[in-house]
Amino acid sequence: MLVEEGVLSAEQLAAVCAAAAYRDIEVERMLRYEYDIPRRKLLEALSWHHRCAWIEYDERLPVPSELLQQLDGNRLCISLWFPVIRDGDTVIIAANRPHDPIVHDEAKQLIEAAKYEFRVALAEDIVFFIQDFLNSPPGHIIGNERTGLAFWRNTMARWRTRLACYRTDFAEARTYLSLLRGGLGLITIGRTLLRSGKADWLTPLYWMMIFLGFVTVALGLYSYRRIKTGIMSPPRHQTLVEVTAATLHVLENYQFVDAKPLGHTSKATMLARLADMLPNSCVFIEPSLDNKVRSYLAHERTSLAAQRTVLSCYRTIYARARTGLSFIRTGVAFMSIGFGLMQYFGLSLLTVLDVFLVLAGLLMTADGTLWYWPIRKEQDEAAKCAGVC
Secondary structure, three states, X not given: OOOOOOOOOHHHHHHHHHHHHHHOOOHHHHHHHOOOOOHHHHHHHHHHHHOOOEOOOOOOOOOOHHHOOOOOHHHHHHHOEEEEEEEOOEEEEEEOOOOOHHHXXXXXXXXXXXXXXXXXXXXXXXXXHHHHHHOOOOOOOHHHHHHHHHHHHHHHHHHHHHHHHHHHHHHHHHHHHHHHHHHHHHHHHHHHHHHHOOOHHHHHHHHHHHHHHHHHHHHHHHHHHHHHHOOOOOOOHHHXXXXXXXXOOHHHHHOOOOOOOOOOOOOOOHHHHHHHHOOOOOOOOOOOOOOOHHHHXXXXXXXXXXXXXXXHHHHHHHHHHHHXXXXXXXXXXXXXXXXXXXXXXXXXXXXXXXXXXXXXXXXHHHHHHHHHHHHOOHHHHHHHHHHHO
């Protein structure tokens, strides 16, 4: 088929067969890695050659446990076959030589079924099946476990991306807070210059400054309200922590963490307890044949992803606190300015502007307190969480 479709010439195919026999390796391996023929094209060619369907390696295949009970990995590596699916009373078997009588006899000896269906597969795919499904107890399949770990890493990555969006919202809120500060500053300067009694011919300019200050404040308030009530409005502190805890549910199913030492005290906040739950070293896995290097690395990547998720949640709630403190700082400053102007210049019609500054500062202080107050307890636990890094 490869020759007929022009993928290889007849001379090249003959040379590959001769070289594979001389080097004692599979022809398909040379075609796959030295001639860069795609896996799917090789499977189609083998299917055409053997006149049967083909099957491809996939660690997500739910191989039934009863098919794995009596199998010997070393024996299967020699014969190159592996049971992959039970469809009713039919067992589908992946085999590199699907019409070999020896393969048929071995399958019927080791697997009980009414019918057998043999499908051609690449030799390396069968080795992958054997490595993933036979080097561990049937209830602890490493292939499925790695897929589950990848799913949870993606889940945590999506949540970290959402947390980054929330931090961007907080940064945008602080930007519009600067706009509010600028507007209130223009009002303060214009009001002060009006009462100074100097350069009366510049009075229209002072009123223009006050007017521009009100316009700037209005723009800042509108933009701030849009952020706070929009679709991506930052959630409350407790919501951030609870969703983070849900994304770390993977630790209960896949990670193996040593028991806590005696005398260990539980931390006050949920986020600190989540950080404390993470192992100090990346992974705890007892050495055994089923824990291959890539499985160990999958556990380690997941553990590191969990640590990054907790720290990302910390960054987000501190960004919220930083935003609240910015509002408090600005509010206190303008309340002080308003009271100072009333005390210095006394009461007049312009005192309305002083009262506006005081009220604006009071509202900003109250709003900033609502942002900051729920997060104050996390500060006591933050330093203790540095160990997870």
